[in-house]
Amino acid sequence: MIGNIMIIDDSPIERKMIGEIIRKRLQSANIFEADNGLDISDKLLSNNIHVCILDIIMPEKNGFEILNEMKEDVNLMDIPVIVCTGTSDKQAIEKALSLGAYDYFSKPLSEEAMKISLPLKVKNAIDLMIRKEEIIYLSYHDKLTGLYNRRYSEENMRRIDAERNLPIALIMGDVNGLKLTNDAFGHEAGDVLLKKIADIIKDECREDEIAARIGGDEFLILLPKTNISEAENIIDRIKDKCSNAKKYPIKPSISFGYSVKEHMGQDIMNIYKIAEDRMYNNKLTESKSIRNSIISTLVKILHERSLGTEAHSNRLKELCSEMGKELRLTIKQIDNLKLLALLHDIGITAIPDYIIEKNPDLTLEEENIFKSHCEIGYRIANALPDIAPIAIDILSHHEMWDGSGYPQGLKEENISLNSRIISVLDTYDSMINKYEIVSKNEVIDFIRNHSGIYFDPKIVSAFLKILNRS
Template identity: 40%
Template sequence: EAIYGIDLDGNCTFCNRSCIEMLGYNKQSELLGKNMHWQIHHTRRDGTPLPIHDCRIFKAFIKGEGSHVEDEVFWRADGTSFDAEYFSYPQIKNGEIIGAVITFMDISERRQKEAKIHYLSCYDTLTGDQNRRCFEENRNKIDIPDNLPLSVLFADINGLKMTNDIFGHSAGDELIRKSSEILRQVCRQNDVVARVGGDEFIILLPNTTGENAEKILTRIKSGFADAYFQAIKCSISLGLDTKRSQDQSLDEVMANAENAMYKDKTMNRKSINKDIIDTIIETLHEKHPGEKLHSITVSKFCSDVGTALHLPKTEINKLKRAGYLHDIGKIVL
């Protein structure tokens, strides 16, 4: 623990070896008699000056009180700073304050660990987007009159379960990361992107009309149109709503956006699944051209069997499709 003393003018009266080394000096004489505020406490973390009348060390001992501070920095001899925690106590002799004694320590490593813990508690480790907890805690900061109109986009990745089932969860994680990248590329710097579920994202768009939100939605869909991961064609279901007045509830607007997303997913479910499966089988055939001929042969054989059994045309078509796709699992081999 580093210790130094100051007189009523703030000049150093003593300092221990830890103090000298922690502040980057070589010997005691470099600090003795120097004003310690201007030597090590002159500037705030953000680079703005810290006037001596705002210094909590001086404020405390002038009042005859102790102080404990852990949100400031001290400055080393080489001009670099470090996070410091310090205790300041008035030094009293014959009933009068003659100065102060300050003990301090470098808490930079602790601050780094705290920052990491805060990041892990607030941000999704897979995508770097806000997680649900952080989103719920911070959304009121966005839900203010100055940000109206406030549009909300609700997004849900299509085909994640199929990706996990066919290629494994590591591939599913990559699909989530890829989708998050596309969303953030389209969004602006002050927009909020949060991953609030396994395959679900919420985007808050401050100062964005419904019309402009539609344009952003279109750009997102365009970003996914040509995006592929392994043999999966990336796609996403989207819904939006806009809060136009402070009387509207953000919860209600978010619910409307979520319902619109589910409507989009339901209406396009068949085509989405077909596109994903077709992309997988096309990739298999590109990698192994002989598999395509085999798929066509098996598909025709299934059709002939259905015809021989006098099945309805719809059932024969299902058999043909099943025959064509029967080796789709080979994509992972």
């Protein structure tokens, strides 16, 4: 435990003795000394004192005066004060306690007081002060990111709203892809993303600027004496750092809006509302490119984690195109089918590396974790409007015609058409290209023999027609 202790006593011998007693039991404590109570406020504040040991009998300013001065000062009143009195001076003890002293001890110190009582009183006082500091910190800070919270930002928005601080810039930010990260990779990954963005914002703020997390995925930066150009520069720097950051598991990205109060006739809350509206408008404008970037990142992760996945996806797209024409699907249906060829295994991006590397020699528990990629992929797709139409297909691409598949055990036409198609095509391409000892004819025989068991007979029939033509 680290604590800062101030010993105020006019006797250097007493100060040294008390300091040594405390150091024996509280070795990590920092001990400061003062021989009088003059300018005591500066000494206490500059050293962030957690507990004060105060002698009552001193020249110039006695202990009662110092104690009274501390308890009337809003910056000092919470510091615990342990007073030192004569052995039989009960009146002094009562007076000190009535003035707000935390505790007391009497001189000369007994052996028990030196070994146990005084160090314990000091330790308890430090613990109390540190707990208070933690409570105060948490009341104004966001626990996850360490930035200020909404309460603090609202109080300080009013505080900085003064002519001396003009122009005052307000920057609002909304994290992109947080819901997707939470859904796909878990809330721990979402927390990592938020903390990374918070660190970037903090690094780009000056000491007098206030960065706060004011909601789940929203941030506010209050910038006194900051004009439009300076606010734009801060936004650009934050965006540059985000774009150059590592994936967490996706790259940090944030949409911003800002506004600047330039004269006192403007209402600070209107400035806040303008910044907020601009943030939402920018998020809407940027949303498509952001979604495309997220999809590209996830596909890249998928390809990096599994050798041959990219080539497999491209071959599947070609097969899907031919199958779509054979089944006389619409252009839009074929496009969705080709998208499924690319993204059907997107949920694997959230499966731990050790399971991917160990597959297929998995325990039952590990196998269930691997199978969860269907539900994860479904959640990813639902979080991205551009691929939401194939979410149900991603969920059910491992279902079997006879109901023996996963995750829902669906049967026959309860399985989506796209999933039934991709099941046949994925099996064919995987077996042809993954297992060199298996011939093309053996793969075709496998698919034909499992028609009506694993695969939709109509899809198998259509696929065999395509193969016969080729």
